[in-house]
Amino acid sequence: MNNLKLIKLSAASLAALLMTACATPPYVPTVYDASASKVQTIALADDSVPDQMGANELASASGTGQAAGGLLGYLVVSAIEGAETSSRKGALEELMAPLGFDAEAEFEAMLKKKLIEAGYGGLEMVEVKRNGKSALKAVPETSADAVLNIDMVKFGVQKAKTGEQWRPAAGVKIELVETATSEILMENMISYNSGILGVKETEGFITMAPSLSSTGYKKIKEMDPVVVRDEMRVMLEEVSDMIITLL
Amino acid sequence: MKNQTLTNLSRVICVGAVALTFSACKTTQSKNTLKPPALSYKVAAVCTQAVNFDKPIQRTTEEKKQKREMRNRMIELKQDMAKKDVPCINGASGEPLPYATFEIPTGIEKRVVNAGAKFDSAVIFAARITTHDKDGGLVREFDESDYRRLGSIFGVQFSPRETERFVLIKADPSLIGKQEETVETGTRAKQVYNYGLSGSYSSGTNTQGIQQSFIRTYSYNGEAIMQTVFPKQKKADK
Numbered sequence: 001m002n003n004l005k006l007i008k009l010s011a012a013s014l015a016a017l018l019m020t021a022c023a024t025p026p027y028v029p030t031v032y033d034a035s036a037s038k039v040q041t042i043a044l045a046d047d048s049v050p051d052q053m054g055a056n057e058l059a060s061a062s063g064t065g066q067a068a069g070g071l072l073g074y075l076v077v078s079a080i081e082g083a084e085t086s087s088r089k090g091a092l093e094e095l096m097a098p099l100g101f102d103a104e105a106e107f108e109a110m111l112k113k114k115l116i117e118a119g120y121g122g123l124e125m126v127e128v129k130r131n132g133k134s135a136l137k138a139v140p141e142t143s144a145d146a147v148l149n150i151d152m153v154k155f156g157v158q159k160a161k162t163g164e165q166w167r168p169a170a171g172v173k174i175e176l177v178e179t180a181t182s183e184i185l186m187e188n189m190i191s192y193n194s195g196i197l198g199v200k201e202t203e204g205f206i207t208m209a210p211s212l213s214s215t216g217y218k219k220i221k222e223m224d225p226v227v228v229r230d231e232m233r234v235m236l237e238e239v240s241d242m243i244i245t246l247l
Numbered sequence: 248m249k250n251q252t253l254t255n256l257s258r259v260i261c262v263g264a265v266a267l268t269f270s271a272c273k274t275t276q277s278k279n280t281l282k283p284p285a286l287s288y289k290v291a292a293v294c295t296q297a298v299n300f301d302k303p304i305q306r307t308t309e310e311k312k313q314k315r316e317m318r319n320r321m322i323e324l325k326q327d328m329a330k331k332d333v334p335c336i337n338g339a340s341g342e343p344l345p346y347a348t349f350e351i352p353t354g355i356e357k358r359v360v361n362a363g364a365k366f367d368s369a370v371i372f373a374a375r376i377t378t379h380d381k382d383g384g385l386v387r388e389f390d391e392s393d394y395r396r397l398g399s400i401f402g403v404q405f406s407p408r409e410t411e412r413f414v415l416i417k418a419d420p421s422l423i424g425k426q427e428e429t430v431e432t433g434t435r436a437k438q439v440y441n442y443g444l445s446g447s448y449s450s451g452t453n454t455q456g457i458q459q460s461f462i463r464t465y466s467y468n469g470e471a472i473m474q475t476v477f478p479k480q481k482k483a484d485k
Contacts, residue, residue, distance in 0.1 A: 026476040026477075028476045028479075030406075031405050033408075058456035160433070161456030164456065169432075193431070204359070204476050205398065206397060208396065212430055242395065245395070
């Protein structure tokens with residue numbers, strides 16, 4: 001191959017790379033149009049919140065070292081952060097254990113109350129087997145018109161880097177599935193305090209952030225568990241409010 | 248010598264294109280300029296009584312031809328509301344309200360529209376959003392609870408109905424001056440390159456965490472924006 005051909009090939013292949021390498025697909029939700037739906041009764045899928053709170057640091061102050069670019073870099077960075085997270089998670093669990101805070105029970109009670117206020121009936125809890133997946137493999141048996149399947153993939157506290165403050169965070173996947181047809185009537189994601197905890201950072205899904213009045217802590221050992229629990233409750237209230245607006 | 252020059256040129260193209268590839272990847276939001284909020288509206292043009300839908304902001308002709316390529320991507324149309332050529336209408340009390348009209352891209356089923364105002368560091372355009380049919384007739388208004396933060400914009404998200412052709416974003420005087428206070432965390436990724444003498448290079452990503460407090464004011468300036476996201480093509484459609 002002569003050099004001119006090599007140049008052309010290089011330019012063409014790299015131009016193609018330029019076009020495809022960064023093509024992060026946008027998130028395309030399914031937006032519910034209540035005026036076009038007959039859903040009046042809703043069942044709630046259980047197992048909506050993880051048993052344990054997470055503690056995630058997005059990235060260290062000096063960066064996370066050299067990694068390959070693009071998606072691979074993202075995965076490498078995530079792996080580093082994941083390793084750092086486990087010991088913090090243990091410390092947070094130890095801190096919160098005496099309170100007996102049942103986030104899932106509280107969250108589901110909030111949802112039921114708000115669904116009733118929004119005019120929906122039914123509201124039985126239905127058992128689902130997630131096996132690590134958010135979406136329902138099969139619609140559980142229920143007499144309700146649809147199943148509201150909420151999977152809070154992660155919940156807990158998060159900080160940007162060493163020296164910054166831990167604040168509440170969650171990543172939530174939501175779907176409303178019609179019982180009779182298994183059709184997904186609504187599907188969306190909520191990222192509370194950063195796009196990375198639980199769901200991938202892309203445009204187009206719902207993003208929420210704690211208010212300036214929320215309490216942040218620089219270290220887990222400095223946390224007041226009662227304050228952290230109350231901050232979690234504020235987040236769960238805000239997230240459940242948002243979910244109702246999607247219906 | 249000529250061959251050597253061409254080989255070097257080839258290397259330059261390779262390295263340049265790879266650098267361009269990485270720099271084109273948007274890993275973080277672009278730096279926001281610090282604009283002060285405009286709490287009053289200086290009318291630059293004569294306001295009309297009705298909205299003019301004749302010249303909506305729309306995709307380029309070339310983009311319209313790329314129907315298939317639109318799959319699995321987003322088209323973003325925007326308008327800087329502080330510009331002098333932004334049209335205005337007279338509101339219910341005769342107050343001038345700047346507005347922008349956007350044409351909703353058609354042709355692909357299950358597309359989703361995000362419409363509203365872009366988040367700036369200190370400013371959000373006080374957007375009130377409605378959808379309209381081909382004649383400009385009102386199709387849909389949105390409840391206050393439908394307005395939410397969607398990535399980098401504050402606004403509404405909807406699947407266009409068959410009759411919906413235009414999105415109208417106009418200033419909402421009742422929002423002007425209200426503020427939102429948040430603490431936000433995120434990451435900023437920088438692409439790093441190390442070039443060797445032989446023309447070879449190594450690259451990597453340096454990711455840093457960021458925490459920042461924001462007090463944003465709803466105002467007459469800022470950016471109105473309409474994003475349309477298109478679903479991935481299903482195998483059955485190919």
